Amino acid sequence: MMLFFKECRKILFSLTFLIYLVAVIGFYITQFSHDAEEKISQPMQGCEDYGTIAKEVPELLMPEAAEGLVTEYLSGYYTAYPIGFYKEVKLSEKKSAKIAEIITEITGISKRELDGFSDFDEEGITMIPDGNGGYTPVVKEATLPEINIPDTMTYERFRELMRKADKIIGGGSQYSDDNIVGNFSLVPKTYEDALAEYNDIFEKDKITGAYARLFCDYMGIIVSILPVFAAAALANADRKSRMEHLIYTRKISSVKLVLTRFSALAATLAVPVILLAFIASFSVAKLYPENNTDFLAIPKMSVGWLLPNIMFSTALGMALTEISSQLMAVFVQGALWFGSIMRDTELTGDIGRFTLVCRHNSLYDRNAFMENFNEFLFNRIFYTVLAFIIIALTIWIYSEKRKGGLNVIRKNIIGKSKA
Amino acid sequence: MEKIEIKNVNKYYGKKHALKNITLTIDQGMFGLLGRNGAGKTTLMKTLAGLHQKKNGSITICGIPVENTTEIRSITGYLPQEFSMYPNMNVYEALDYLGTLSGMTRSERKKRIDILLKKVNLTEHQHKKVKALSGGMKRRLGIAQALLHDPKVLIVDEPTAGLDPEERIRFRNLLTDAAEERIVILSTHIVGDIEASCEDIAIMNDGKILWKGTVSELINNARGNVFTVNVPQKYLSQIRKNYIVTGMLIQGDYSTVRIVSDAVPDLQGINTDEPNCEDAYMYCLYQNGCEVQGGDE
Numbered sequence: 001m002m003l004f005f006k007e008c009r010k011i012l013f014s015l016t017f018l019i020y021l022v023a024v025i026g027f028y029i030t031q032f033s034h035d036a037e038e039k040i041s042q043p044m045q046g047c048e049d050y051g052t053i054a055k056e057v058p059e060l061l062m063p064e065a066a067e068g069l070v071t072e073y074l075s076g077y078y079t080a081y082p083i084g085f086y087k088e089v090k091l092s093e094k095k096s097a098k099i100a101e102i103i104t105e106i107t108g109i110s111k112r113e114l115d116g117f118s119d120f121d122e123e124g125i126t127m128i129p130d131g132n133g134g135y136t137p138v139v140k141e142a143t144l145p146e147i148n149i150p151d152t153m154t155y156e157r158f159r160e161l162m163r164k165a166d167k168i169i170g171g172g173s174q175y176s177d178d179n180i181v182g183n184f185s186l187v188p189k190t191y192e193d194a195l196a197e198y199n200d201i202f203e204k205d206k207i208t209g210a211y212a213r214l215f216c217d218y219m220g221i222i223v224s225i226l227p228v229f230a231a232a233a234l235a236n237a238d239r240k241s242r243m244e245h246l247i248y249t250r251k252i253s254s255v256k257l258v259l260t261r262f263s264a265l266a267a268t269l270a271v272p273v274i275l276l277a278f279i280a281s282f283s284v285a286k287l288y289p290e291n292n293t294d295f296l297a298i299p300k301m302s303v304g305w306l307l308p309n310i311m312f313s314t315a316l317g318m319a320l321t322e323i324s325s326q327l328m329a330v331f332v333q334g335a336l337w338f339g340s341i342m343r344d345t346e347l348t349g350d351i352g353r354f355t356l357v358c359r360h361n362s363l364y365d366r367n368a369f370m371e372n373f374n375e376f377l378f379n380r381i382f383y384t385v386l387a388f389i390i391i392a393l394t395i396w397i398y399s400e401k402r403k404g405g406l407n408v409i410r411k412n413i414i415g416k417s418k419a
Numbered sequence: 420m421e422k423i424e425i426k427n428v429n430k431y432y433g434k435k436h437a438l439k440n441i442t443l444t445i446d447q448g449m450f451g452l453l454g455r456n457g458a459g460k461t462t463l464m465k466t467l468a469g470l471h472q473k474k475n476g477s478i479t480i481c482g483i484p485v486e487n488t489t490e491i492r493s494i495t496g497y498l499p500q501e502f503s504m505y506p507n508m509n510v511y512e513a514l515d516y517l518g519t520l521s522g523m524t525r526s527e528r529k530k531r532i533d534i535l536l537k538k539v540n541l542t543e544h545q546h547k548k549v550k551a552l553s554g555g556m557k558r559r560l561g562i563a564q565a566l567l568h569d570p571k572v573l574i575v576d577e578p579t580a581g582l583d584p585e586e587r588i589r590f591r592n593l594l595t596d597a598a599e600e601r602i603v604i605l606s607t608h609i610v611g612d613i614e615a616s617c618e619d620i621a622i623m624n625d626g627k628i629l630w631k632g633t634v635s636e637l638i639n640n641a642r643g644n645v646f647t648v649n650v651p652q653k654y655l656s657q658i659r660k661n662y663i664v665t666g667m668l669i670q671g672d673y674s675t676v677r678i679v680s681d682a683v684p685d686l687q688g689i690n691t692d693e694p695n696c697e698d699a700y701m702y703c704l705y706q707n708g709c710e711v712q713g714g715d716e
Binding site: 237253 | 505522
């Protein structure tokens with residue numbers, strides 16, 4: 001325990017932690033604090049729009065998904081998130097022909113007819129010479145074939161074909177079982193839906209639950225990247241201070257040292273976030289003096305939602321710094337973070353199994369979040385377990401380095417990256 | 420069992436054969452490992468400290484095989500050639516942190532740190548940040564951290580390089596004190612350090628042990644092979660070209676030159692002289708076929 005406190009002290013007095021602290025507080029103030037002053041409004045009867053909700057309606061889903069598949073077939077690119085990160089898939093001719101077969105079975109449009117829409121990829125603005133030495137912009141819109149799904153196509157067969165298409169694309173596409181309803185079967189919410197959701201926020205979420213989701217959405221963005229800087233700096237501190245060999249030759253086991261450092265990092269980086277969660281709870285409770293709010297909802301959700309991100313980013317930062325360099329750790333975590341943030345997806349409730357940065361950028365849409373709650377749980381457990389696996393790997397790397405075992409590999413990696 | 424036994428140890432860095440069949444026994448007291456830069460001293464030191472793995476052979480430290488790293492780390496103290504500590508920690512905090520990593524309790528740390536700071540003359544600087552210490556003070560802090568957990572073996576790699584003469588003497592005395600109750604291995608390329616503090620020594624070159632024994636045996640080995648001659652300065656470059664020159668004293672137009680050689684040099688007025696440790700070391704290198712430049716820079 002003594003070592004844990006000493007490591008915490010080292011981190012707390014470091015410049016990287018100060019920067020982290022300023023960034024986290026700054027992000028809270030600029031992003032969340034305004035929302036924490038906004039009261040959740042009760043839906044008014046007679047409104048035109050209450051938003052949308054994903055509901056499995058075959059009559060809606062089938063034509064929408066078929067159109068989506070035709071559009072992607074004609075563009076030649078398919079959007080997918082195979083392991084939670086955006087990927088633009090380009091299929092081989094053979095696989096593309098298989099997609100065409102699926103479209104033919106669903107819509108009756110032959111491959112030849114489909115390929116007749118060759119002007120699809122010329123969509124956009126073209127500059128045409130106007131004869132006077134200038135150019136005139138001409139907007140060319142793509143035309144899609146008319147899609148009619150015959151009555152003979154059953155919903156079960158349709159879903160089977162969509163699964164097949166997803167498999168050809170490589171999984172994680174819009175047509176997978178996990179994504180198809182959310183992508184192609186959005187129905188408008190009714191007043192009753194909106195009111196039920198509002199009541200759930202007050203009764204089940206005790207109000208603060210809704211703010212907790214928004215708080216974690218914002219803070220998740222920053223705690224998914226910044227801990228890597230602190231972790232990399234701490235892991236590199238021994239090397240930078242030329243203290244490596246003094247520490248390597250100490251009696252302490254690599255397991256104890258790495259685990260203590262990891263715990264100290266995770267704890268010191270989590271504490272400011274948890275404190276902000278209490279501040280947020282206090283602000284929200286002040287907004288609803290007449291209601292019985294759950295004061296611990298935001299801190300509790302922060303632990304479950306944000307701690308896995310802090311742990312994962314910290315573990316990756318430590319591992320990559322040990323095996324390679326600080327720069328490599330920041331680069332890899334930065335790439336993962338950027339890929340997750342730039343996902344072309346809804347910001348409310350659309351949480352994939354492997355999404356690094358979980359988003360729910362709304363005080364409302366409780367149902368959208370709850371529908372994906374199992375995915376969310378899987379996701380958070382996955383990143384927690386992954387963090388421990390990476391730490392186990394870090395322990396092994398550290399132990400080998402102490403015996404001089406991995407220095408050759410490290411020198412090679414650094415040597416190559418410098419070259 | 421208070422000894423280190425090294426038997427037929429080999430170590431490679433890729434294709435480079437860094438330690439070549441090293442066999443050595445080191446008993447309690449001060450042991451000097453002398454050799455040029457790049458001779459393999461640091462590699463041997465690191466192998467003893469468990470920081471490098473040998474290819475084959477065996478090493479036991481006080482009866483414990485070097486592969487048992489946890490036990491080895493608890494009985495050895497190591498001071499590397501190049502080191503520092505967290506610059507923003509003060510002297511006491513740095514030692515306290517390293518003591519914690521050695522598994523010492525708070526009271527053990529307090530007691531040992533106070534004793535060692537006194538011993539290395541850093542008590543009044545204990546609240547000074549590491550980054551504010553001079554080179555000599557940093558070295559003394561280094562020896563304190565290596566002795567913190569009261570190890571049976573102290574491994575010290577090139578500790579006096581870059582120190583002024585006063586600090587060097589002070590440092591050597593610290594090592595001599597430490598050697599009263601433990602094995603101290605001092606690796607250096609500075610012959611004066613060995614001569615002043617070690618009885619038993621080994622000379623390394625190109626990964627091999629060229630010579631092992633006492634300092635007096637090394638000097639005896641060179642007896643009859645050290646010569647002095649008084650020559651006009653204009654012949655100096657010629658002499659340096661043909662002989663191994665270990666010293667020159669310029670006096671006006673003449674210089675007194677020390678030469679080590681197997682045969683009596685064919686120079687007018689040549690005299691046999693008593694070898695010192697430096698002459699003996701140079702003679703040992705020469706005797707073992709090493710390329711020795713002598714005074715020719």
